[in-house]
Amino acid sequence: MAKAAATVHGQRTPCQQCPLRSLPHFREFDRDELNFVSGFKKGELLVDAGATIFLEGAHSAHLFTILSGWGFRYKTLEDGRRQILNYVMPGDLIGLQGSIMGEMQHSTEALSPISLCVFERTELMTLYNSHPSLAYDLTWIASREERILDEHLLSIGRRSALERAAYLIAYLHQRARALRLFNGSKTIPIRQQHVADTLGLSVVHTNKTLKKLAARKLLFWHERGCEVLDGEGLAELAGWDGLDSVRRPFI
Amino acid sequence: MAKAAATVHGQRTPCQQCPLRSLPHFREFDRDELNFVSGFKKGELLVDAGATIFLEGAHSAHLFTILSGWGFRYKTLEDGRRQILNYVMPGDLIGLQGSIMGEMQHSTEALSPISLCVFERTELMTLYNSHPSLAYDLTWIASREERILDEHLLSIGRRSALERAAYLIAYLHQRARALRLFNGSKTIPIRQQHVADTLGLSVVHTNKTLKKLAARKLLFWHERGCEVLDGEGLAELAGWDGLDSVRRPFI
DNA sequence: CGACCGCTTGAGAAACCTCAATCTGCGTGG
DNA sequence: CCACGCAGATTGAGGTTTCTCAAGCGGTCG
Numbered sequence: 001m002a003k004a005a006a007t008v009h010g011q012r013t014p015c016q017q018c019p020l021r022s023l024p025h026f027r028e029f030d031r032d033e034l035n036f037v038s039g040f041k042k043g044e045l046l047v048d049a050g051a052t053i054f055l056e057g058a059h060s061a062h063l064f065t066i067l068s069g070w071g072f073r074y075k076t077l078e079d080g081r082r083q084i085l086n087y088v089m090p091g092d093l094i095g096l097q098g099s100i101m102g103e104m105q106h107s108t109e110a111l112s113p114i115s116l117c118v119f120e121r122t123e124l125m126t127l128y129n130s131h132p133s134l135a136y137d138l139t140w141i142a143s144r145e146e147r148i149l150d151e152h153l154l155s156i157g158r159r160s161a162l163e164r165a166a167y168l169i170a171y172l173h174q175r176a177r178a179l180r181l182f183n184g185s186k187t188i189p190i191r192q193q194h195v196a197d198t199l200g201l202s203v204v205h206t207n208k209t210l211k212k213l214a215a216r217k218l219l220f221w222h223e224r225g226c227e228v229l230d231g232e233g234l235a236e237l238a239g240w241d242g243l244d245s246v247r248r249p250f251i
Numbered sequence: 252m253a254k255a256a257a258t259v260h261g262q263r264t265p266c267q268q269c270p271l272r273s274l275p276h277f278r279e280f281d282r283d284e285l286n287f288v289s290g291f292k293k294g295e296l297l298v299d300a301g302a303t304i305f306l307e308g309a310h311s312a313h314l315f316t317i318l319s320g321w322g323f324r325y326k327t328l329e330d331g332r333r334q335i336l337n338y339v340m341p342g343d344l345i346g347l348q349g350s351i352m353g354e355m356q357h358s359t360e361a362l363s364p365i366s367l368c369v370f371e372r373t374e375l376m377t378l379y380n381s382h383p384s385l386a387y388d389l390t391w392i393a394s395r396e397e398r399i400l401d402e403h404l405l406s407i408g409r410r411s412a413l414e415r416a417a418y419l420i421a422y423l424h425q426r427a428r429a430l431r432l433f434n435g436s437k438t439i440p441i442r443q444q445h446v447a448d449t450l451g452l453s454v455v456h457t458n459k460t461l462k463k464l465a466a467r468k469l470l471f472w473h474e475r476g477c478e479v480l481d482g483e484g485l486a487e488l489a490g491w492d493g494l495d496s497v498r499r500p501f502i
Numbered sequence: 503c504g505a506c507c508g509c510t511t512g513a514g515a516a517a518c519c520t521c522a523a524t525c526t527g528c529g530t531g532g
Numbered sequence: 533c534c535a536c537g538c539a540g541a542t543t544g545a546g547g548t549t550t551c552t553c554a555a556g557c558g559g560t561c562g
Contacts, residue, residue: 083405096390101394102497106401150326151356161517199408203541204520204543452551458511
């Protein structure tokens with residue numbers, strides 16, 4: 001686990017040509033905002049699948065936006081029990097909590113190779129001083145994460161194992177689809193252990209639960225992860241309304 | 252339930268004399284910040300115990316800061332299963348998620364009589380434009396909520412019923428103590444039903460779990476709620492490090 | 503006094519867990 | 533090319549946790 005492999009790239013895609021910007025999922029930036037973000041960006045970073053990007057307790061000097069790849073945030077108890085808090089995908093800003101409040105209180109790990117845009121924590125205040133609209137976006141981003149965590153909490157606390165699993169897969173599927181991530185592989189790159197650690201279940205019970213979803217032809221599981229057959233069916237089974245479709249900002 | 256009783260008060264405590272400001276728990280504001288916030292504040296609102304402050308799905312024109320009293324945020328599934336997401340106490344800003352992102356996706360209810368400072372959603376952008384330090388504070392506040400939700404998620408997902416209950420009570424106790432709320436009553440004003448809905452347990456099992464904590468002399472339960480006997484013991488049982496003691500902003 | 507709310511208790515059922523063994527596909531070293 | 537080892541998925545058995553149902557108790561309030 002936690003191979004620390006990472007490569008720094010000096011050369012970088014200018015934000016003005018960021019492939020994510022063209023997605024209808026994200027709000028448009030004006031020229032000024034784009035220029036500022038471009039200057040805010042210090043470089044790019046490549047990280048291997050399985051690598052740890054942030055470790056709980058660290059004081060990172062950087063924050064990142066995911067350019068490509070999948071990852072997840074998690075916390076652990078002292079005896080090793082792990083809880084996955086949320087998943088990160090392209091366009092997600094990671095490390096904001098640590099940058100704003102000091103020490104990181106959760107870890108972040110790559111599920112696939114990930115490329116990241118690198119920002120300096122120390123320049124965050126400049127953003128607040130010079131670009132109120134981006135400052136607003138940062139609050140927006142934090143509020144969105146909060147909202148998603150609210151829904152996860154509802155899920156773990158009050159949904160049955162079957163509903164929980166359906167919700168999780170539907171959630172990941174919706175997010176990934178909005179980002180057009182299924183042009184290539186159509187596969188959600190997670191192990192059943194990740195599902196278990198997200199849902200607060202054991203792997204064994206998770207396996208039996210996923211088999212029930214597969215028996216209903218809602219999804220199927222293969223070597224590399226999970227493939228969704230019926231996202232709406234999953235959402236319906238979970239009693240989940242889905243993510244709102246408002247265009248969101250990203251830095 | 253949900254008595255809609257609320258009283259608007261034109262007269263109001265000026266923010267410069269806000270009793271919360273003097274608590275060491277909060278960061279100090281300079282004169283300029285204080286003046287701005289004072290102008291931002293439109294009045295005060297009194298709300299009865301049991302009243303609903305925000306209802307899921309609403310588009311509120313206001314956001315509030317709790318001046319006094321206890322409340323909680325929650326979500327429900329269609330069939331009525333309820334999950335309490337977090338508790339709100341003096342100094343907490345509520346309704347930010349709705350103000351930033353539009354529709355409210357959770358409800359908020361008063362546990363005790365609550366007094367609120369009222370702000371206008373439409374003036375939020377002014378804050379971002381004119382007071383970067385307060386804008387930063389808003390992101391800080393949202394990040395803090397996120398961090399707390401992370402911990403709750405870990406708790407519900409991976410802690411046993413006994414650990415969960417211990418964590419919850421220790422958490423509420425620490426927060427309330429930092430706010431000097433125990434000068435009067437020393438009681439956390441919740442029913443066992445609230446504990447159950449926070450921990451994702453049934454009331455019956457919650458009752459049995461709380462009795463175990465009481466048997467260990469960590470707390471005791473009486474007519475009006477819960478009283479903590481050994482906050483550190485609770486935190487230790489839960490394997491919880493406690494809240495960080497950084498002074499926090501509030502608007 | 504009677505109704506109601508919240509806490510308590512017991513009993514049986516369901517959900518979920520741990521342990522342990524097996525299977526599969528894949529990459530590695532020989 | 534093959535044997536081996538490993539990670540991840542699968543299955544069964546038996547145990548624990550937590551749930552639901554149901555009844556009872558005590559205090560408060562109209």
